[in-house]
Amino acid sequence: MELGMVGLGRMGANMAQRLVQHGHRVVGFDPGPQAREQASQRGIDAVGSLDELVDALAAPRAIWLMVPAGETVDRTLAELRPRLAAGDVVIDGGNSYYQDTVRRAKELAVDGIAYVDCGTSGGVWGLAEGYSLMVGGDEAAVERLRPVFEALAPAPDRGWGRVGPSGAGHFTKMVHNGIEYGMMQAYAEGFAIMERKHEFGLDVARIAEIWRHGSVVRSWLLDLSANALQRNPTLDGIAPFVADSGEGRWTVAEAIALDVSAPVITLSLLERLRSREGDSFADKLLAAMRGEFGGHAIRHS
Amino acid sequence: MELGMVGLGRMGANMAQRLVQHGHRVVGFDPGPQAREQASQRGIDAVGSLDELVDALAAPRAIWLMVPAGETVDRTLAELRPRLAAGDVVIDGGNSYYQDTVRRAKELAVDGIAYVDCGTSGGVWGLAEGYSLMVGGDEAAVERLRPVFEALAPAPDRGWGRVGPSGAGHFTKMVHNGIEYGMMQAYAEGFAIMERKHEFGLDVARIAEIWRHGSVVRSWLLDLSANALQRNPTLDGIAPFVADSGEGRWTVAEAIALDVSAPVITLSLLERLRSREGDSFADKLLAAMRGEFGGHAIRHS
Amino acid sequence: MELGMVGLGRMGANMAQRLVQHGHRVVGFDPGPQAREQASQRGIDAVGSLDELVDALAAPRAIWLMVPAGETVDRTLAELRPRLAAGDVVIDGGNSYYQDTVRRAKELAVDGIAYVDCGTSGGVWGLAEGYSLMVGGDEAAVERLRPVFEALAPAPDRGWGRVGPSGAGHFTKMVHNGIEYGMMQAYAEGFAIMERKHEFGLDVARIAEIWRHGSVVRSWLLDLSANALQRNPTLDGIAPFVADSGEGRWTVAEAIALDVSAPVITLSLLERLRSREGDSFADKLLAAMRGEFGGHAIRHS
C-alpha cells in the first residue's frame, strides 16, 4: 500500500526503507535536504513539505509520524490536520506519552481522522530484523494498516498486534521501556560484581559470550552487552553517566498512580539519576551527621 | 570419551543423555532403582553403587556430580575420595556455594585429584538446546574435559568456557542467577502494571508474544513468561508466593562483601521474601503508628 | 491579634484554641453545627457562613484555611475572594500541593490579596506542644502574621519560620512528610526483624521504651511506636494495610523531577502500596515463571 512518513531521521528512514523493501510505496517528508537526499537513495519518494506529502498520497491517506515525542508531535498534527480529510489515518510511531495520545486521538476524531499509536521497539536493528509493534487505536483503522505492520514486523504473523484502544500502544511501549531499564540494571549489577571479584580475574566479555548460548539469562540485551564488552572489556574511557529518556519516569509515575509497587523498575531509574549526581548532597550530609554523633572522621574533599 | 555421572535426577539424567547422544559413554550412579531404570532406557550405563561406578571407568577417571548443593556434595566427595586415584578429575555441575568449591578443590588436590566446578544453566530445555557452562578450575583438567563441555553446550565452540580458577565457575553461575532474579522481577513488575491498567483491557499474554519478536526486551525468560501467560492469562489459581534458592542470597551477600551496590538484584530477592510474609509485622506497626499520630483510622483485620 | 479560621475539624479547632489560649481572637467558620458548637465551648467565635466570618473581622483581615487539600481549597478561595479586599491575607495551613499554592498565590495577587502557605506539623499533639510551621509567601505578609505563628509554635522564637516565597512552605512540608515515611519504615523494619528473631523472645515494646532514653534513634516517632507497642505488643487485630496521603507520592515525583535519587523515601512509599496489594500479579507471574523454567513446584492458591 501507500504510506506517508513524516520524519526521515534514522528510525523513520529505516522503517520507510523496510516498507519499500516489502513492496510498499512510501512518500517521505523531512525538512532536512540531506535526509531527503539519503531517503531518495533508499527508494523513498522524498518531499520537502507537508503539502507535497499530502498531495502525493491518494485518499484515504495513511501518514506515519516518526518525530520526537512531545511538542513536535503537536506541532506536526496542527500543520497536518487542515490538510487531511475524514477517513485519513495518522499513526504516531514514536515514544509519545500515552495520555497525550489519548488527547490527540480525541481531537482528530472530531474531523473524522483516525489516530493510531504504535509503540515501536527494535532500534537500529529493526531495518534488518523487523520491529516489535504495539498498536493502539480504532480496530478498523488498525486493520486497514495491516500490510504496513506485517512488513515492519519481523514476520507478518508475529511481532505486532493491536493491544487496545488509543493510547494502549504507547502505554505498552512505555512499560516495555521500564522493563528494559530493570533488565539493563540487573545485567550491569551482575557484571559489576564479577568485575570486582579480582581474585578470580574473570573475563566478563567472555562470560557474556558464554551466557548468550543456552543460559537462562540470554536475551537481546545480553547480546548488546557482549558486543560492548568485547570491544572494550574494561569499559575504559566510558563515563559512568547514564542518561534516561522520559519513558522510565512515566512508568514509575504510572505504577505509583496505579498503586502497583514496582521497586526494581523504580530503582533502575533512580540509579540512573544517581549516576549523574556527582557530588551528592545526601552523601555529604550523611558524612557530616556521622561526624557529629560519633566523632567519626570526615573525609574532606 | 568416558564419564561417570553421580546423580540421575532430571538434570543429571538429561545431561548424561545429551552426552550419550554425542557419542560419549556415560556410567551413571543413582541410589534410586527407578532413576537407574529410566537412565538405562536413555542409553546410560546405570549402576547401583559408587564402587561400581569407579570400577566401570578406566583411569584417569572423570566423574561429574549432579547432586543437591551443600551437605550432599561433601558426603559424596567423602565417599568417592578413597575410591579415586591421583589424576582423576571430579566435576561439580550443581549450584554449590563457590567458597565451598574453593575449599573442596584444596582438599582433593592433596590426593592429586582435580576438582572442576561447572556452573550449569539451561534447566529442562538443556537436553534439546544445550547448556551454558561456566567452568572453573585447573586449566589442564578443564582442557581434558573439553569433549564433554563441547557436547553439553549448544555448540562445540560456544556456550561454554573456563572462566577462572576453582570456584570461578560457581561464582559466575551465582551471579548469573542473581541477574535472573532481577530480570524476572523487571518483567513481573511490568506485566503487573499493564494488568492493573483496566481502562485499556490489555491482553498481557498477547503483549508478551508480540515482544518476543523484534523487541528490545526479548529474551528466553520472556519466552517462558509468554508460555505461562498463554496457558493462564489471568494466572488464576497460582499463589503469589515466590520461593528462592540460595543463589540470590549469596549474590546479595557477595555484592555487599565486595562493596558493590546492587540494588535491583537485592530488591528482587527482598520482593521474594516479601511475597511470603503474609501478615507483615512491619506493615502492622506502620498502620499502628499512623493511628497514633494522626488519629488515622486503623483497618482492623 | 484577630484571625479567621475556615474549617473547625480537629486540626482547625485545635489550632484556633491554641491561639485563643495565647490571647488572640479567633472567628471560626465550619458548615457543621456540631463543629461550631464544640468550637464555641473552646473560646472560638463560631459562625455559620463565610459572609459572617468576613464581616466579623476588621480589615485588613487574616484568614486561615484548615480544609482538605485540593478542590476544597479552590472552592473555598472562589467563595472567599469576592468577599475580601486588597490588603487581606489568606493562609493555607493544610497539606496542599505546592504547585497549586504557587498558582493560587498568583491568582489572589491580582486582587491585592496576599496568600501565605504554612506547612503544619504536629498532629493532635500540637494543641499542647505547639506546631512546627514552615511558612512560605511574601515577607511583609508573613511578618504581619508573626503573633499567630509565635502562638502556634512550641515557643515564640522556635519551631516556625519563613522558608521562602509562595509554595516554599508547602514544599518543605511535603519533603517533611517524605522523610517521615522513611523514618517510619526504618523503625517498622527494625521491629519486624526483632519480632521474627524468635530464639531471643525479644519484648519489642520494652526495647522501644529503652531506646526512647539516650539512644541514637530516639525521636517523636519512636515515642509513638512505643505507645502503640505498649498497648498492643503483638499488634494483634491490626491489619497490615498502610494508607498513604498524597505527600509521599508528591515527594517521590518531585525528587525524580529534580534528578535527585531518593531510594529510601521512594521505597517507603512503594512498601505502602505493596501492603495493600493482596494478591500480587507480579508475584504470581514470578511463581509461574519459576514453574516454567525449572519445573519448580507452584504452590496453588
Place this chain on the structure above:
Amino acid sequence: MELGMVGLGRMGANMAQRLVQHGHRVVGFDPGPQAREQASQRGIDAVGSLDELVDALAAPRAIWLMVPAGETVDRTLAELRPRLAAGDVVIDGGNSYYQDTVRRAKELAVDGIAYVDCGTSGGVWGLAEGYSLMVGGDEAAVERLRPVFEALAPAPDRGWGRVGPSGAGHFTKMVHNGIEYGMMQAYAEGFAIMERKHEFGLDVARIAEIWRHGSVVRSWLLDLSANALQRNPTLDGIAPFVADSGEGRWTVAEAIALDVSAPVITLSLLERLRSREGDSFADKLLAAMRGEFGGHAIRHS
C-alpha cells in the same frame, strides 16, 4: 559498686567517668599511658595490665570490656579468662556481632564466668545525657549489675533493660544501628531534595532547626543534622563519602536470614557503598549498552 573497665578510649573513659560520678569505683585498664593518665584525672583507678586490674577488684568481679569488636574481644577474653574465677562476670559493651557473643558466653560458662552483652547507644553525648543500654545474658548476672546500668542510663528506671539471653543485647543494638542507617538516609534524601529546589532558595539549616520543635520528624538525629547544617549549610569541603561499620551489614544479612524484607535499611547500606564507588562499572556498562542499541551518544570520560 566496683567495676573493672578494659579499654579507656573515648567510650570506655566516658562510661567509667559517669560511673565514678555516680559513686562507683572503677578500675580501668588501657595499654596506652596517655589514656591511663587522662583516666586518672577523671577519677578512674587506671592500671597498666590486666593482672593489676583483676588484682584490684574483689571477687566476685565485674569487668566491662569497651574494646573494638572482633578479634580484640577474643584476645582480651583469652587473656582475662585464666585470671578470673567462677562467679565473676564480664560485660561486653561494644558492638560485637551477636553470634560471637553467644559463642563467647558458652565458652566462659564452662568456667562459671557469666558473660553479659550490653548494646550501648549514645556516643559522645552519653557522658552527660546517659546511655541507652540493651542488655543480654543471664538474669542473675544482669541483676547483679543493676547499679552499673542505673548509673549509665539517663535515669535509673529508664533507658536500660535486659532484653533477653546472651546475644540478645548485641542483636538489639545491631538492629538499632540498622534503623539508624535508615533514618539518616531518610533525612539526607529529604535535605538533598530541598537543596536542589533552587527556585525556592531554601535555607536547609533553618528548616532543620524549625523541624526540631514540634514537628513529626523531630529526633536526636535531626538535632545532629541541624548542628552540622548550621555550622556548614552548604556542606562545603565535605566529601560525599559515607563509611559504614559492620552493624548495618549484619542487620541486612540477618533480615534476609530471617526472611524479613527490610528494603529501607538495606538500601541505606547500599547507598553508603554507592557513595564510595566512584567510577561505577555498572554505570559504565549501562552507558555502553545504551550506546549499542540506540546509537545513544556515550559521554566519554
